[in-house]
Amino acid sequence: MGKAKWWKEAVAYEIYPKSFKDANGDGIGDIQGIIEKLDYLEDLGIELIWICPIYQSPNDDNGYDISDYKEIAAEYGTMADFEALLEEVHKRGMRLIMDLVINHTSDEHEWFIESKSSKDSEYRDFYIWRSGQEKGKRPNNWASIFGGSIWEYDDETEEYYMHIFSKKQPDLNWENQEVRNRLYEMVNWWLDKGIDGFRIDAISHIKKKEGLPDLPNPQKEPFVESYDGHLNQPGIDVFLTEFTEKTTKQYDAVTVGEANGVTVHDAEHWADEESGYFNMIFQFEHVELWGTKSSGLDLNQLKTSLSRWQAALDKKGWNALFIENHDLPRVVSTWGNDQTYHKESATALAVMYFFMQGTPFIYQGQELGMTNVKYHTIDDYRDVAIKNYYQSEIEKGKAQEEVMTYIWSNGRDNSRTPMQWKNTKQAGFTEGTAWLKVNPNYTTLNAETQQSDPDSIYHFYKRMIQLRKTEKTLIYGTYTLIAEQHPQVFAYIRSSEERHFLVYANLSSKNTSVDVPEEWRIKKTILTNYTDRTESGQILNLKPYEAGICKITPV
Incomplete structure (x- = not known):
């Protein structure tokens, strides 16, 4: 087993503040709204909260364009509100990390x-x-x-x-020592304020290819859509080593690097227990398998990708586990079935990732199985990337219906619709008019309804969190993939000297079965998303999207 750490044993929750809870009725989520819902998070079992940017910003990219690193955006509240939030989080025994955006600033900085x-x-x-x-x-x-x-x-x-991102997000020149020093001073200012660490945005882009040369362009495109000039470039290690040594490693801070482009070959440098830049990283290999509804989930590739990362960091570092965030469409609408098997597929996908070796992150609304949204006009969308995409594709002559179909499956606003708290106007998110339209299914899909239903997705997440807290093997135990070639089932064993568990998930809408390896015997089912789970010797017969955990013993 790896070294015990509080952040390995925690379950984390990502808050997209603009859409979480509005306390003052202006239609925009705010810090006081987060404070109002801390008891909800504590009751769910959350111990680590990550808040997306709440710094001063013109909001071209919803706060990832920062105009003042040391000010709170007025729509979210004041620094006094933030300090009250930090106090309330700590009072409940939880910790709080902020989003750190240091690849670029706003053009209004x-x-x-x-x-x-x-x-x-x-x-x-x-x-x-x-x-x-x-x-x-x-x-x-x-x-x-x-x-x-x-x-x-x-x-x-x-x-x-x-500007790697929006034209209102100019890239900082990390080659300039003074830029780096100013950033380090700001980072330490926040850590001195008592926050518990950072999720570090777009950090793998800070080093640009030497000389900024043209990239190969065999298709003669106006611009080459490749990250090769600015993703995990040689020399980035010098910047990251200096950054962490002068900031986060001086504190008892937890750090999660957004490590797009980082492969398992780099993993040790990025997330090594002793010498890594960060405590854990968000890697994006499995996100690249994100299929639209037409292409579906390539389950074997998903198994290969996630298992490769499990092996790469075993006893060396730590994974940050996720299947949703603010940049992705909703997982139950993408990899699951948000109609016929809504509850079953939402919980099966949860089981699949939640019990791997790593710290699981839940994105707001994921614990309810919130779904993608279908706005019928581009005017209802707010995401700058999707608006740019729409304009570009229409200019190329694509039919509006074709462009909107892509957006319905892939747009980032799918995950940014307001949190669905209750079956009341505006889903209980605001007394005013929400900045982004509420998903119409809030009338049946909301937290209040699920909290009162012991058989809901919410209560399933709560049981998963409780089980992970009580069984250390499900945190620190070894990970072994089984049924590797099974076209429908993702299954693995978590094992320690004392205990052994089989985790399984049928990620399809068809019945199937999976053989339990002959060296193991099923002892007892301890978690299932079907109420009528029955054992049948060495074979698990699984209904559509059936998932769970069994205690197993060596034969």
């Missing part, structure tokens, strides 16, 4: 305003500025992740600045 003011500004080199290759031609052919060129032209100084 004072550093960028100064940087843009003149080529001679002392802040000019805080960002990545370049002249065009020739008049009217951008410095290189890289595409922005949010569409279009990665370069934006500034008429005043007649140069281009780089």
Whole structure:
């Protein structure tokens, strides 16, 4: 077993504050709303809360464009509200981590305003500025992740600045030591305030390819949609080592790196128990398997990907486990069946990931099985990436229905609809008009209804959390994938010297069966999402989306 740590044993919950709970009726979730719902989180069994950005921001990308790192955005409240939240979280024995966005700032940050003011500004080199290759031609052919060129032209100084994301999110120049020092000072300021750590956004993008060369472009695209110029580049280790040594490793802080592009070969450097940059990382290999409803889930690839990470960090580091976040559509609508088998598929997907080796993260509403939404007009959407996508595809001549169908399956606003608290106007999220329309299914799918139903998705999550707290083997035990080639079932064994468990999930809408390995015997089912689970020797006969955990013993 690995070393015991509180953050390994915790269950984490991600809050997207704009959509969580509005306390003042302006239609936007806020800090006081989070305080109101801390008892809900405590009752669920949550011990670690991650809050998406609440810093001052013009909200071009819902707070991931920060204009002042040391101020709270007015729509969320004040610094006094935040300090009250921190106190209330700690009072309940929970911990709080904030989102740290240090690849870029808002173009309304004072550093960028100064940087843009003149080529001679002392802040000019805080960002990545370049002249065009020739008049009217951008410095290189890289595409922005949010569409279009990665370069934006500034008429005043007649140069281009780089933005990996929105043009209102200019990238910071990490090659500049002064930039790094300013960021470290800010990070330590928050840690001194008493927060418990950070989830660190887009951190694998901070190093850019030496010389910013054009990327290969065999298709002769206007801009090359590749991350090859700015994802996990050689030399990033120097930045990350310095950053962590001067900030988070000076404190009793937990850190979760958003490690897009980091492979199992890099895992040790990023999340090693002794020398890693972070305590754990969000890796995105399995997210790349995210199928639309038409393509479905490639279960064998999912098993391979998640099991590879289990093996890579076993006894060396720690996984951050997730199947939902604020950047993904809802899992029950994507990998599950949100109609006929809503409850069964939501709970089966939960079992599948929750009992692997790592700290499980629940995204707000996931514990209710919240689903994707189908707004019928692009005007009802708020996500800058999806709006850019819509405009770009329509300009290419695609039919509106085709574009909207893609958005219904893949848009980030699917997970950003207001939290569905009750069967009342605006789902109990606000007394006003919500900033993003509430999913119409709130009348039947909401927390209040599920809390009063012991057979609900909410209560299943609560049982999973309680089981994980009481069985240390399900935290620290070894992980062994079984039934590797089974086309419908994801199953694995968690094992320690004292105890052994079989975790299984039928991730399909068809009945199936799976053989229990002959060296094991089923002793007792301790968790199931079907009330009429029966044992049958060495074979598990599974109904659609049936999942659970058995105690097993060696033969």
